[in-house]
Amino acid sequence: MKKYFFFILFIGLSFSLVGKDSYFRGFYHGKNVFVRNPYLGQDSGFCIEEIYLNGDLVVENPKVSAYEIDMQNLEQESRVVIRIVHHDDCEPELTNPEVIRGDLKFSWLKVYVDENQIIWLTTKESKDGFYIVEKDTKDGWFPIDTVKTKGGIFINQHSLELDHVQGDNLYRVQYHDPEMEVKVSESFNFHSDKREITHAIDEEKWIIEFTEEVSYLLYDENSRIIKRGKDVSCNIQKLPRGKYMIKYDGKEIYFDKK
Template sequence: MIKLFIPGLMKLFRILLLTVFCFAPVFSFAGEIELQGTYRGDNLYVRNPYADSGVGFCVFEVMVNGMTTTDEINSSSFEIDLSVYQLPIGSPIHIVIKYKEDCEPVVLNPEVVAPKASFETIDIAVEGNYLKWKTTGEIGALPYVVEQYRWNKWIQVGEVMGKGVPGKHEYEFPVRLHSGENRFRVRQAGSDNKRKLSPEVVVNNDIPEVELVSQKVEKQLVFSRPTLYEIYDIYGQIVFKGYNDTVNVEGLEKGEYYLNYDNRMSYFLKK
């Protein structure tokens, strides 16, 4: 009985093994394209070449938020229909496109799931030492860059991450006022590098101007009170920036340097 059972078992094993090989995929897994972004109501389009093996097309699976799609992908181009998932506008979305070895598909319009600078400013104001703003119409989470106009240019003074979903939102960021007229705004930039700007807010500060104690220094710059500052060499390269009432410049080479502080543009001579 044992001798008859073992050969029969081996024959059954060979049949099962052959069946597995017959139905196994004939391609090797090569890689995947991964897109993470925001649903904005648009679908994705994919150019799908033939596999180099000559068997079928390149893409063999597409997943949206962890679920395998039912889109027809066995063609030279196909659409990933995102509307079937009934996602609210502004919802996070994660797409994975798996493809075979020795070929690679191309997503033709990846920008449709990228966050877009789309906010509208309801209100923006300086209250005390805070810039506060209210917005609506956000599509995708993008940082709000807080800018202040100083030294004949807009400079970035901070960032606040946007909520990225429809609705009204409120934000705030601490700011430092210099003497005289202060101008602030916020901006966003999407993946297409298109910027969206808030209106400017202007506030006057009647405190006295910051003074530089001496324009000839050996070890320290001394201001009459703490201030934002920037120091540039004669080639326009920034060497120091910060906020304080003193700056240690002992390590700088002798010579003339450009100095921005408070709302003023000046210079000093390193002795």
């Protein structure tokens, strides 16, 4: 009877020592993966027995609570299969599973405007893309400036200085990626209580003077931008005679230089 008892006990112990496999799949995007390795106690040690990356053994019995899988030898966007052999009574997990996620789709997180600038946060932007910041005018959406993307799958923050007009100012941002259609953010309105900026043209010195510093664009009669700046004045003395238009603070002023 004792022989049967020990035989059954041996079978039970052998079964409890059999490892279990867990698989994690995705794509390499330039970041290493960290694996949480639970400690099971003095008798059992740590949870993980072996870690494989794309079929190759990476480490055996790591005696650390968190292990970093070095994937820098992989090609960008290549497939990743992580196999972890571990004790049956525990579950290892990736602490940063987002770094190998396959659904890398661009998304807007937040767009907001303050007194001085527009700020937008995005995730999973292309390193080869760009943004266009636009303002709503009486003639439709007008591009203010472009901003280069930073790239990567994590959160990026961008900003651009703005010059508001008095009252409501409505802005939005376009995201351009060579591999996908244009994505447009929600519009954001900012109400400014700033004083109205005006100007005067000194026709003797041919200088346009503003009541305070402002960003401006100067156009010729063919609607081409010939000068831009941010100042309290715009010197047009060297320009030839002709018709011009200066745009600033939401205004379009036409004038003749004689």
